[in-house]
Amino acid sequence: MNRLEHLDKNLVDELTRAAREAVRDELRDGLRDELREQTRKQRRKAAFYAGAGAAGLYAGAALALAFGLAVALGLPDWAAALITAVVLGVVAHLLRDAARPSAAGPSADTPSVPAAPVSPPQTPERPATPPTVDATRPGGVDPDVPHRPGR
Template structure:
């Protein structure tokens, strides 16, 4: 009987080890794919940054043909500042399409807060009749 218990324990240990190895291999494969994707996004962002710098330089050089160099650089900087301001405004929530505010839960995690209703709920509340036959009528 003890030999069977020893075999059962050995079998359970083998199954647990195999399951751990399978899960570890699967997580490693997923992490490899995510690292590759993150590297591609980073490369894309760096290329976009350099492309934006090249466009800014081209605009500045084009303006330099008709204006002094300092004015061309100033106009380019102002245009980029306006673009940054517009993009920041587009990223912020608005009143019409408001994104729910974030609250902080214990432990420092942020959790979404549902929007407050504009009117009290009326579901399950019976409508009030204009005149109730059971109530006495008082005349003033």
């Protein structure tokens, strides 16, 4: 009978180990498939953003060219190109400033609240505590209690 119990215990242990491995492998495969799907969606979204960025870049270049050609109708070509470059530089500077939250001032839609004056933190004065006297110590002062001379 004891031998059968030993065999049963070994069988239960082996079945438990096999079940755990099967569940672990199934979870790993399921997670792997889910991560692949998420990665595929993110790659697709990134490709669309890249395409939109490229199209926007070409649209901006065409707009700058049209602006330069319109200015060139009344000015020499070099002056039109210079004016176009300055206008694009100003636009780039404004966009950079708009992207910096710390450099941007308060916007029109957020109310401006005046800041309260900042005063240095003040530490409250502690009342002087007399040192604890311990008759068993030499000098009668307990070394574990802080002693502030002159207080």
